[in-house]
Amino acid sequence: MTDIPPNKAQRALHLHRELDKVWADLPGLRGFFTSVNHGTIGLRFMATAFVFFAIGGVLAMMIRAQLATRQGAFLSSELYNQIFTMHGSIMMFLFAIPLLEGLALWLLPKILGARDMAFPRLSALGYFCYLFGGTTIVLSLIFGVAPDGGWFMYVPLSDKTYTPGVNADVWLLGVTFVEISAMAAAVEITVTILRCRAAYMPLTKMPLMAWYLLGTAAMMLIGFPPLILGSILLELQRAFDWPFFDITRGGDPLLWQHLFWLFGHPEVYIIFLPAAGALSTIIPVLSRTKILGYGAIVAAILGLVFLSFGLWVHHMFTVGIPHMALAFFSAASALVAVPTAVQVFAWIGTMYEGRVQFRLPMLYIIGFFATFVLGGLTGVMLAMVPFNWQAHDTAFVTAHLHYVLVGGFVFPMLAAVTWWMPMISGRWRVAGLGESAFWLIFIGFHGTFFIMHLTGLLGMPRRIDAYPDNPEWEILNLVSSIFGMIQAAGFALFAFDMVMQWLFGRRSWRNPWRAPTLDWAMPLPAPSYNFASLPGPVHDNATAILPLAKGEGLLPGAPRGHRETLVVEPASGKPDHIAVLASNTALPVLTSLAIGSFFGLMLAGLYWLTPIGIVATLVMAWRWGTIMGVDYDPPWIEVAPLLTLPTHFSVTNTLAYTGCVALLVADGTVFASLLFGLGFLNVVAPNWPAPETGWATGMMGLMALAAFLVILAATFAGRKAATSRDPRVWTRVGFVCAVLGLILMAGLATGLDDPRRHAGDALRAVMLGYVAVHAIVVAMLALRSDRDARTGRVGPHRRGAIPAWQLFQRFLLFTATISLTVVVTQEVL
Amino acid sequence: MGWLLRSLAGPVLWAVLFSAVYALHGIGCAGGWQNRPFFWTDLQHAVLAGLWLTGIIAHLILVRYLPSGDGIKQFLIIAGTVIGLVSSAITLFPVVIISSCLSL
Incomplete structure (x- = not known):
């Protein structure tokens, strides 16, 4: 319709x-x-x-x-x-x-x-x-x-x-x-x-x-x-x-x-x-x-x-x-x-x-x-x-x-x-x-x-x-x-x-170029909110400037005092829900300072202090999630006569979920590039393979298998949490498994050869590090999901951070399986 | 979104085929496949040409069976499959005519 x-x-x-x-x-x-x-x-x-x-x-x-x-x-x-x-x-x-x-x-x-x-x-x-x-x-x-x-x-x-x-x-x-x-x-x-x-x-x-x-x-x-x-x-x-x-x-x-x-x-x-x-x-x-x-x-x-x-x-x-x-x-x-x-x-x-x-x-x-x-x-x-x-x-x-x-x-x-x-x-x-x-x-x-x-x-x-x-x-x-x-x-x-x-310059009149696109369907200079009411099938070009300014389009004004915009289905543009966006906050500048502190300490050569920058970044990332949920079921919003939509709190296919998918595409490319590097050095670089190693292959395989199994268990917990009415047990299981996986990978790392010895050893250490970083991310997401569940942010239609956790958890399982296999296989070969 | 995925299928197949042929070329050169006779050619050329031709056949299947819908959606699906086919045909044709592992 x-x-x-x-x-x-x-x-x-x-x-x-x-x-x-x-x-x-x-x-x-x-x-x-x-x-x-x-x-x-x-x-x-x-x-x-x-x-x-x-x-x-x-x-x-x-x-x-x-x-x-x-x-x-x-x-x-x-x-x-x-x-x-x-x-x-x-x-x-x-x-x-x-x-x-x-x-x-x-x-x-x-x-x-x-x-x-x-x-x-x-x-x-x-x-x-x-x-x-x-x-x-x-x-x-x-x-x-x-x-x-x-x-x-x-x-x-x-x-x-x-x-x-x-x-x-x-x-x-x-x-x-x-x-x-x-x-x-x-x-x-x-x-x-x-x-x-x-x-x-x-x-x-x-x-x-x-x-x-x-x-x-x-x-x-x-x-x-x-x-x-x-x-x-x-x-x-x-x-x-x-x-x-x-x-x-x-x-x-x-x-x-x-x-x-x-x-x-x-x-x-x-x-x-x-x-x-x-x-x-x-x-x-x-x-x-x-x-x-x-x-x-x-x-x-x-x-x-x-x-x-x-x-x-x-x-x-x-x-x-x-x-x-x-x-x-x-x-x-x-x-x-x-x-x-x-x-x-x-x-x-x-x-x-x-x-x-x-x-x-x-x-x-x-x-x-x-x-x-x-x-x-x-x-x-x-x-x-x-x-x-x-x-x-x-x-x-x-x-x-x-x-x-x-x-x-x-x-x-x-x-x-x-x-x-x-x-x-x-x-x-x-x-x-x-x-x-x-x-x-x-x-x-x-x-x-x-x-x-x-x-x-x-x-x-x-x-x-x-x-x-x-x-x-x-x-x-x-x-x-x-x-x-x-x-x-x-x-x-x-x-x-x-x-x-x-x-x-003298004041410009509206749409001075007589362009057809929607960017010119607004007063000049463009106001902070762009459109007083949003364009739709009736108002879909620059000539709709007056009806939109008078609120005849969709979602007119800001009667609830929130920054709201329309979210649509990707291909058809069919309205799906209303996203309530973040308002003015100092969190971004503080987060960039936290990230910057890590880079600054690295640049200064104070490597032993860099964990401070990492922890500061994680604290900021945690605070990032605090405004992203509500502990009640928000009423649906009338966008236009006969068109009422839920807010993003009550749907799972949110902007954040799509954003996580996009982010994981980039993340997956980092991983693919790492595999390319490994393959390239293996095939092209001289002085391969790496010299014989000292650790027992069987022990390493056992440790890798244990790490894989706990990550698998965490993925199962994420899946159960996504469908459970009371996911608190599963969020805790997921968190504990992620931490256990980190401990096992730390143990595995102690068995690897010194990364300074050979590029193969260094690449193995990087692969393990890549998995460990993602294990930290999923541990945080599991903890955030647990917090959401305990504070009432999760209900029949509200899932809090669980969908994002589930997505990252699956990605971790995929990359960890390959990485752990590579780490052990290199030992065997 | 189905039409968009169909439009992307041809170029994605090119990307996969290009990566696979390039990787196999490196592996073959490292493994000395160019020195192993294989019928009237060598193992390196045979493997790479075989993979290339398989890819071209897969592209032709996409060109034949993927287009659907109408209007611009159909146009983009056809364009996507043809872009993939032409790209694979042109960028990988060297597998049949050029010496494999010689360099400067």
Whole structure:
């Protein structure tokens, strides 16, 4: 039934005041630390990302100043190494990814017709992890201990032997800390798109931007875990001498390259897809027509998401990989151009069909076409192995990657910022400034990087700080440097334009672009709650702005004083229940500080104090659950006449449950990457197998079997608790079994060989550690479920934390079975 | 959600097949399969080509039997199965034409 009758119209101002009281941030500094609203957090992400972009840009100018002449004396070699490493790391980890996260957090609820993201506190936690981690990385430059091994931190250069200081630790720990925000955003984006859309908005009719962001989030869930694992392994090697990458003890530096590029190449598409989403949103409106080939674009996204995971080895073509493997990845690298081309032709076709208006966002889109297509073509050149061998590690690759990343991300994102700025600021831009900024950026960019292709083909390697014996490179570099400064002036003017618009622009009228999407069905600037009443089948586009403001849509106002939004079934968009979301709280910032204390202690080398950080994080995680249940059966809520829905307290298929599934997909990828590492070293690395061990195989097998059996018993207890009317016995059994499993694994660990002896021993210890960490998580969930059961939060329809516990418990059983088998099998073999 | 899973089936099969062939290639090279004759070829090429062809047959089955529904859902299922088939055919065809374990 998709005919939902409208609610009775109310006074729009009354609804606004009622909602703003519930959804607004607290005033002043308290608001900064307690806000969880997606609008605030999304804007903060974007603003912080642009600050880091400015820092990265200044570093780029220093690089160009150094390279402008043959014997550049602007920077010492040591400082130059830090600066080019920081430039790449900042642009990738502190600008590009957070900017797309910020755009997604800010935009998604608006374009999907919801009031907030699925997990507001997770948004805030992600932001503070990003802010603290990013600030630490940047501050390291001031203290002269910034990472200096290149943005991909290849070993052995980045291991303790060749980087004895903390420079590499700053990168490994800082980036991993920042990546918590990426994983949080990936889970949030996935769940929000699948569950928090307008009523009866099916997946097949949602805006293309949502498809792009769904693809991005899925790629982040799969793409980031290999790097997280790689960073953990390298930090373990640096801190405790576990030799995962030490070839003399069964490790292999190529394992790092595999894990890094398993993340690194999909990363390019993770960055590109949201930008392409912005293009697919803006192009049809500014061409005054509909997008051409909606289905073909969705299919292209599907193809890109998968194919982009089959290309990573093209970054390693020169390391000595067998011809056949090179051919697999060369073919995949060429093939990925097809879905990209489908999108480019769909955009060109849309413009051809319509009447293009050359307004400021369209200028940036033209800049995108001119830049990205060139970058794509040089990408196909680099996908060909013989050419790659010639151009590898030269300035040609630097030019290519900047064409792809600036063309495929920066130009579209600048278009996006100018597009949505009226919604952010409520103001229209100052005429002329934006166009001038565009031309400076466009001319400056191509002047800098087009010529760099030639510099590279003449043989200039990347990352050198001087070239005294190569006068033929000097004029090319000088030209690049001059245009680089022009480009920087363009970006500065862009920033000035934004500030001028915010401060002095005239008030924008509603829907200034005459766009059809729901994000424009709200007053400008966007209010804290987005929609006074939620869109549905009757009010499904931007023309519904007045009926929605007057409460004629679904779930009008905030009469219960809670932050409520609609949750739907994933595919059809059929309304399922009402989620009561978290309100302003300092818990996210405190949790990020607790996590940060662990990373800080690791960075300081105070390893024996790191349990303090772990315990602090666990305490915060425990507090996270305290607001997530009620000890009574909440009444159902009237969403519209004839449509009444339960709250999330009374259903099992909640947003949290979907979020746990998404999180476990990422978690499972970490585990799969670990198995990949084990298989890779076993097959490829020299000095295998590990030397004979001392412990009795039978004893080890017995211990592993006992650990498996108690985990199995805990899983059974979780299952019984899920269906029992009084689950208290089962929650306690589950908790005791989890603790017993931990004790048995600790016993098993004492029987393993010293992890410093051989990479095989180190990998076994990591696998056992992985299982132990998950056993701690399920023990906490079992305890939380027990607490819920004892405090009345569990009833016939209220299940508290039990569904999440059950899910993690099953995951633990699966991974523990494999891990324990591997640990024992390695002993036998 | 059924149509979405059907759309994903082709690319997922490609991912599994690609991973399996790449892993088996490494195992074969480490085990010296390229030096063991197998009919008119060697064991390495025979195993990899056999796996590839099996995968292609599985893809063809998906292309033939998976599409259902109508409109854009059907289009996406067809597109997904074809993307999987073409990807497997193109990215893994080297198993039949290129030397297996030689490197730089």
